[in-house]
Amino acid sequence: VDAPLVPKQFHLGMFEIGRPLGKGKFGRVYLAKERSSNFICALKVLYKSELQHGGGVEKQVRREIEIQSNLRHPNILKLYGHFHDSKRIFLILEFAGKGELYKHLRRESRFPEWKAAQYIAQMASALQYLHRKHVIHRDIKPENILMGIHGEIKISDFGWSVHAPNNRRATLCGTLDYLPPEMIRSGSKDNWYNEKVDLWSLGVLTYEFLVGEAPFEDTPIMTQKRIARADMTIPEWVSKEAKDIIKRLLVLDPDKRLPLEEVLQHPWIIKHCVKGERAANREKALSK
Numbered sequence: 001v002d003a004p005l006v007p008k009q010f011h012l013g014m015f016e017i018g019r020p021l022g023k024g025k026f027g028r029v030y031l032a033k034e035r036s037s038n039f040i041c042a043l044k045v046l047y048k049s050e051l052q053h054g055g056g057v058e059k060q061v062r063r064e065i066e067i068q069s070n071l072r073h074p075n076i077l078k079l080y081g082h083f084h085d086s087k088r089i090f091l092i093l094e095f096a097g098k099g100e101l102y103k104h105l106r107r108e109s110r111f112p113e114w115k116a117a118q119y120i121a122q123m124a125s126a127l128q129y130l131h132r133k134h135v136i137h138r139d140i141k142p143e144n145i146l147m148g149i150h151g152e153i154k155i156s157d158f159g160w161s162v163h164a165p166n167n168r169r170a171t172l173c174g175t176l177d178y179l180p181p182e183m184i185r186s187g188s189k190d191n192w193y194n195e196k197v198d199l200w201s202l203g204v205l206t207y208e209f210l211v212g213e214a215p216f217e218d219t220p221i222m223t224q225k226r227i228a229r230a231d232m233t234i235p236e237w238v239s240k241e242a243k244d245i246i247k248r249l250l251v252l253d254p255d256k257r258l259p260l261e262e263v264l265q266h267p268w269i270i271k272h273c274v275k276g277e278r279a280a281n282r283e284k285a286l287s288k
């Protein structure tokens with residue numbers, strides 16, 4: 001239903017601003033309604049002054065806009081458009097009805113295997129779409145995932161994504177937990193722009209969904225050491241299929257990580273995501 005937000009030129013007067021939805025490192029997000037169509041969206045407001053002192057964050061926002069506006073996938077938050085005034089940049093984003101996934105994860109402390117498997121399948125499908133467009137997200141973590149009204153998840157915040165290959169310098173900040181070994185290790189940064197970095201983060205995400213904390217969570221120094229050695233222990237109560245997929249993603253050598261096609265065919269995913277014949281027939285019978 002993108003029709004309402006078609007005009008190329010947007011301005012603030014077109015929107016009725018609602019409650020604040022959240023705030024990030026740079027900027028805040030508000031619930032908003034486009035007046036002529038009553039279309040509900042999320043308006044992300046970034047102050048140019050903050051971006052200028054953010055050390056190249058302005059380029060990051062430009063990249064976020066350039067990349068996210070060309071993406072269309074049910075598990076990727078849509079960017080419908082953007083505009084700016086003298087002081088601020090505005091991103092018109094899809095409103096995710098159930099908010100930030102990490103808040104659900106903290107509230108439930110960890111997800112049951114069937115729910116974690118469905119989220120990981122949706123992430124793998126979104127990452128497959130991104131990688132086919134040579135986009136690497138590079139910042140997959142619960143804080144960057146939102147949830148739609150039907151419980152489907154949506155990757156957001158493309159501030160760290162890049163078009164591969166790319167020779168932009170990236171200064172990392174925030175949690176180290178999700179960084180793959182090749183981004184932790186000093187030396188050649190070529191691997192920073194290989195989409196296999198997202199496979200590692202998908203493994204960390206799977207672990208955190210099931211266990212409720214990240215696999216290498218520790219002091220910053222120890223986290224780096226443990227990541228560099230893929231030093232993690234998976235609790236014995238995690239199913240053997242789930243253990244298997246985590247171990248096949250958290251592999252030091254990027255080329256040996258389970259490709260997304262094989263993630264989507266993994267027994268753990270099939271077991272929880274492919275509706276059995278009976279369930280499908282039951283659903284069909286009920287829908288008549």
Ligand SMILES: Cc1nn(C)cc1-c1nc2c(-c3cnn(Cc4ccccc4)c3)c(Cl)cnc2[nH]1
Nearest residue numbers: 021022023024027028029042095096097098099
């Ligand atoms: C919160 C919340 N509760 N419910 C019921 C729905 C939401 C909701 N939040 C969003 C949000 C949303 C809000 N904050 N953030 C984090 C943020 C903010 C500023 C810069 C970078 C990152 C995202 C969005 Cl974009 C898009 N849709 C959203 N929906």
